[in-house]
Amino acid sequence: MIQSVKPELVFIASEMYPFSKSGGLADVLGVLPLTLSRMGIPVAVITPLYGRLSTSAYPLRLVCENCPVGYPWPTISADIYQADYQGIPVYFIDRGEFFDRRHYYCTAKNDYFDNCERFIFFCRAALSAIQRLDFPVSVVHVHDWHAALATAFVYFWRQHDSFWADVKTVMTIHNLAFQGRFSNRLFWNSGLPDEAWNMDGVEFYDSFNLLKGGIAYADRITTVSPTYAQEIVTPRFGCGLEGILAKRKDALVGVLNGVDYSVWSPGQDTFLEQTYDLDDLSGKAICKKALIREMRLDPNLENRPILGFIGRLRGQKGIDLLLDIIPALMREDVGVVVLGEGKPAHEARLLDLMEKYPGCLCAHVGYTEELAHQIQAGTDIFLMPSRYEPCGLTQLYSLRYGTPPVATAVGGLKDTIVSYPFPGTTGFTFAESTPAIFLQCVKKALTAWENKALWKKIQTNGMRADFSWNKSAQRYLELYADLGLKK
Numbered sequence: 001m002i003q004s005v006k007p008e009l010v011f012i013a014s015e016m017y018p019f020s021k022s023g024g025l026a027d028v029l030g031v032l033p034l035t036l037s038r039m040g041i042p043v044a045v046i047t048p049l050y051g052r053l054s055t056s057a058y059p060l061r062l063v064c065e066n067c068p069v070g071y072p073w074p075t076i077s078a079d080i081y082q083a084d085y086q087g088i089p090v091y092f093i094d095r096g097e098f099f100d101r102r103h104y105y106c107t108a109k110n111d112y113f114d115n116c117e118r119f120i121f122f123c124r125a126a127l128s129a130i131q132r133l134d135f136p137v138s139v140v141h142v143h144d145w146h147a148a149l150a151t152a153f154v155y156f157w158r159q160h161d162s163f164w165a166d167v168k169t170v171m172t173i174h175n176l177a178f179q180g181r182f183s184n185r186l187f188w189n190s191g192l193p194d195e196a197w198n199m200d201g202v203e204f205y206d207s208f209n210l211l212k213g214g215i216a217y218a219d220r221i222t223t224v225s226p227t228y229a230q231e232i233v234t235p236r237f238g239c240g241l242e243g244i245l246a247k248r249k250d251a252l253v254g255v256l257n258g259v260d261y262s263v264w265s266p267g268q269d270t271f272l273e274q275t276y277d278l279d280d281l282s283g284k285a286i287c288k289k290a291l292i293r294e295m296r297l298d299p300n301l302e303n304r305p306i307l308g309f310i311g312r313l314r315g316q317k318g319i320d321l322l323l324d325i326i327p328a329l330m331r332e333d334v335g336v337v338v339l340g341e342g343k344p345a346h347e348a349r350l351l352d353l354m355e356k357y358p359g360c361l362c363a364h365v366g367y368t369e370e371l372a373h374q375i376q377a378g379t380d381i382f383l384m385p386s387r388y389e390p391c392g393l394t395q396l397y398s399l400r401y402g403t404p405p406v407a408t409a410v411g412g413l414k415d416t417i418v419s420y421p422f423p424g425t426t427g428f429t430f431a432e433s434t435p436a437i438f439l440q441c442v443k444k445a446l447t448a449w450e451n452k453a454l455w456k457k458i459q460t461n462g463m464r465a466d467f468s469w470n471k472s473a474q475r476y477l478e479l480y481a482d483l484g485l486k487k
């Protein structure tokens with residue numbers, strides 16, 4: 001049953017699991033609003049009605065036809081649909097020419113040419129829906145560059161429109177590298193006042209930067225781990241925005257993402273051949289056998305460690321570091337399984353290496369939710385050599401699946417993995433993103449794997465670690481309360 005009261009807290013985001021997903025952002029939107037709703041906050045989510053949307057289990061109903069948007073031309077409108085997702089209302093912005101496409105943001109080759117218009121339209125349609133449907137909203141919480149500009153509109157509108165007068169905004173940065181930077185000419189009809197065009201507003205070296213707009217105008221800025229919050233005010237991790245972030249440091253806070261353990265638990269995972277838990281890990285060996293079969297790995301690997309990687313095949317995730325050390329790993333007599341898609345050059349190199357090491361390196365280039373679960377369960381060690389990692393969810397899943405991670409000590413990885421040999425070890429971290437140091441760290445994990453008692457201890461430490469959303473949702477609640485949301 002959908003919550004009976006109208007939403008006071010509204011999330012605006014370009015992805016939400018299970019409707020749409022290309023990464024961790026969707027996972028967060030799939031669980032944080034639900035957790036807050038269960039804590040008694042009337043919440044809603046607004047997201048685009050993409051052509052490729054999984055809504056079959058959630059019937060949509062039209063709740064607002066021709067909701068006026070006024071951008072990119074004055075008479076344009078959107079239809080607003082609503083679905084009930086486990087009791088919370090999810091509103092979909094429908095405008096075929098912007099969202100009914102094969103992909104969310106880009107083709108295999110390029111970003112969509114009109115992404116600026118698409119997502120400003122999305123922000124404005126979302127705010128228009130809030131007003132049209134007359135939500136008693138106190139906080140609008142937006143996510144990443146696609147929704148960031150909603151904070152700027154609220155900031156300027158509240159100066160003259162009584163509907164927005166007391167509304168506050170929170171913006172969460174899930175990944176600072178994706179900023180939505182466009183030509184300056186696109187600013188002038190965005191509907192923002194001219195005064196927003198300056199170095200403390202949306203201007204970034206003469207380009208129009210939507211994420212920067214969010215940073216400039218949100219009442220609070222959050223990012224998804226405490227370490228990343230410290231890192232992004234420095235030139236190394238700030239992606240050029242360290243200046244404005246440092247200026248807004250008092251409004252910036254890191255709140256660690258959590259895990260939806262109803263989706264990611266080996267004890268109740270319907271994608272697995274056999275479930276297992278802390279008390280009985282025997283099902284993990286069955287999952288390993290199933291993965292060997294499924295990925296056509298050498299059956300002899302049943303008794304050797306299999307290393308897994310799941311993620312975007314991009315420099316951020318350090319896929320190139322992994323590809324660099326594949327020959328050395330093969331000499332260690334281990335299996336490697338990769339699931340991901342991304343930069344064509346990395347994909348091609350991966351497939352070349354796979355031909356060179358048949359049965360030992362197996363990759364699936366593509367996006368498969370089911371296989372992601374099966375790799376978490378069926379591998380022994382999880383690899384995450386990210387160059388930077390705002391929070392990272394896959395290492396949190398791997399901890400729960402008894403697959404200790406080997407990861408770079410950055411961002412959320414540093415905050416969530418207790419590195420060997422510290423008491424309570426849950427994984428292995430390394431400081432510098434070079435192939436040699438990564439390899440050294442993997443070898444350390446392989447040596448630990450040989451010691452069965454030690455390995456079991458590391459596995460169970462990780463499986464016991466609790467990254468459920470409750471604690472982080474509580475932190476967000478405090479933040480909203482500071483901004484005037486009443487509980």
Ligand code: ADP
Nearest residue numbers: 023024311339340366367368369372392393394
């Ligand atoms: P990101 O930086 O991409 O958001 P996260 O670790 O925070 O990284 O979250 C990635 C999410 O996307 C996880 O749920 C992971 O399982 C999923 N994922 C990434 N690539 C794939 C893929 N190729 N197939 C299936 N799931 C994937």
